[in-house]
Amino acid sequence: MLVLETVVRIRREYAGGKAIKAIARDLHVSRKVIRKAIRAPEGAFDYRRKVQPLPRIGPFQDRLDVLLEENELRGRRDRLRMTRIHDLLVREGFEGSYDAVRRYAARWKIERRRDVGDGTTAFIPMLFQPGEAYQFDWSHEDVEIAGKPMRVKVAHMRLCASRAVYVRAYPRETQEMLFDAHARGFAFFGGVPRRGIYDNMKTAVTSVFTGKDRVFNRRFLIMADHYMVEPTACSPAAGWEKGQVENQVQTIRGRFFQPRLRFASLEELNGWLEAECRRWAERQAHPEQGDQTVAQMLEMERPALQSMLGPFDGFNESEHGVSGTCLISYDRNRYSVLSTVARRTVQVRAYADRIVVRCGDEVVAEHPRFFGRNRTIYDPWHYLPVLARKPGALRNGAPFQDWELPPALARLRRKLGNGDDADRRFVRVLAAVLTDGLELVEAAVREALATGTASDDLILNILARRREPPRPLTIVTSEDNALRHPPIADCARYDQLRNFHAAA
Structure with missing residues (x-):
């Protein structure tokens, strides 16, 4: 194929009176090509092959079409890679290269996905009214938390009308994280749109049918109803x-997460992301209303949003058995619970940032959620009823190692010293928490220490005196001791005495 410069030179020399034979001799081009270049309109001279020869694939084209059709009908996770399809053809006698199969498959997909009408894939631009809809999606981003590389799951929300964005990073992509992202996102936007647009994520959709028919997750529907x-x-x-949100994923990745972010904790990262969302909205022009920023359009959209009465109680509940050591296993970690529910079944409510354990209507434990593995999280107060019966466990009991006691109890512990007798005396004071409460016990310990005495008997005596009912201010007498004829005050009798003395 001739380049454009050669075509222009041919046409210029021919217009100058040079013969075709001479031009062909000078440029080493056939006279047929010279004539074609001269007749081409406006120098348009190219060659396009009408039929692509397939010397290797030709005999196997029908078989390759069948393999591609079958592969397209499989689920995404079950689809064969092109290397595997090439290997299947080789086993049947195909001698061509992998690149030939790959190029043919690419052309086959383009032809398959073309619309019937004009042979091209076209889309219709969408227009949303204020407060009408939002879009939600997840992305995976690489960050550095506390000096360690970590891949976080980032929740993306976007209001379709104002284009306002909200992103938040989570360690998991589970349902409780989904609930938390919605609660925080709606609070960030200042209201709730009427419709939410999602993909078919498992935390929201249970079954996918033909068309738009879906069976949504029960807890997800409860959140949507809330x-x-x-x-x-x-x-x-x-x-x-x-x-919109698909484009947001790419935009946020380039603007927020590159280069790699480094923060001390996930909470610090999320605080920075929220501030960046506000900053981006204040500086970014609206794509349709160019004279308005995204932040200004959000303020205009807020009156059209539904009011948010309160955050959804977004937890994922499951049942677990309590071991004899008052521990439950959840998400590859172990958490302590009250010793009163040992060897019983409890309900674990997992939130995005905490674990709440219930036995019936009673909350028997609450811990910050840990996302590592093989870690045991203790609350020493859960073991206090057992410790009251077995005070010797205070020294080597795993829950009591590095126990951060309240200041008054920590001072008492130091003053009592070490040893079995000191442990028993200290446990006697701790056991009073079960009946009197931690606040009253701390006050009694402070009062005892103020006198310079670190005695468990004194502390228990102070608590006992505070439990006694207060003495009444007036003495109540029995009705049997009441006077039948109460005296009547009569000052006139004194006048009689005065008259008696005057007569004398």
Whole structure:
């Protein structure tokens, strides 16, 4: 194929009167090509192959089409890679290269996905009214937390009308994280849209049917009912149906997460991300209303949002058995519970940041959630009823190692010293917490220490005196001792005495 410069030179020399034969001799081009270049309109001279020869694939083209059709019908996780399809053809006698199969498969997919009408894939631009809808999606980003590399799951929310964005990082992509992201996102936006657009994530969709028919997760529907949101799921592998948030994932990744972020904790990272969302909204122009920023459009959209009455109680509940050591296993970690529910079944409510353990209607434990592995999280107060019966466990009991006691109890512990007798005396004081409460016991310990005495008997005596009912201010007499004829005050009798003395 001739380059454009050669075509222009041919046409210029021919216009100058030079013969075709001479031009062909000078440029080493056939006279047929010279004539074609001269006749081409405006120098447009190219060659396009109408039929692509397939010397290797030709005999196997039908078989390759069948393999590609079958592969397209499989689920995403079960689809064969092109290397595997090439290997299957080689076993049947194919001698071509992998690149030939890959190029053919790429052309096959393009032809398959073309629309019937004009042969191109086209989309319709969407327009949303204020307060109408939001879009939600997840992404995976690499950050550095406390000096260690970590891949976090980032929740993305976007209001379709104002284009306001909210992102928050989580260690997992579980349902309780989904609930927490919605609560924080709606609080950030200052209201709740009427419709939510999602993909077919398992934390929201249980079953996918033909078209738009879906069976949503029960807890997800309860959350949607709490916020009065109509959930809508996109078609499988149709990211353009929520194109705003899909585009947001790429934008936020380039603007916020590159280069790699470094923070001391996940909470610090999320605080920075929220501040960046506000900063981005204040500086970014709205794509349709160019004279307004995203922040200004958000202020205009807020009156159209539904009011948020309160955050959804977003937990994921499961049942677990309590061991004899008052521990439950959850998410590859162990948490302590009250010793009163040992060897019983409890309900664990997992939130995004904490674990709440219930036995019936009673809360028997609450811990900050830990996302590592093989760690045991103790609360020493859970073992206090057992410790009251076995004070010797205070020295070597695992829950009591590095126990951060309240200041008054820590001073008492130091003053009592070490040894079995000191442990028993200290446990006697701790056991009083079960009946009197920690606040009253601390006050009694402070009062005893103020006198310079570190005695368990004195502390228990102070608590006992405080438990006694206060003495009445007036003495109540029995009705049997009441006077039948109460005296009547009569000052006139004194006048009689005065008259008696005057007569004398």
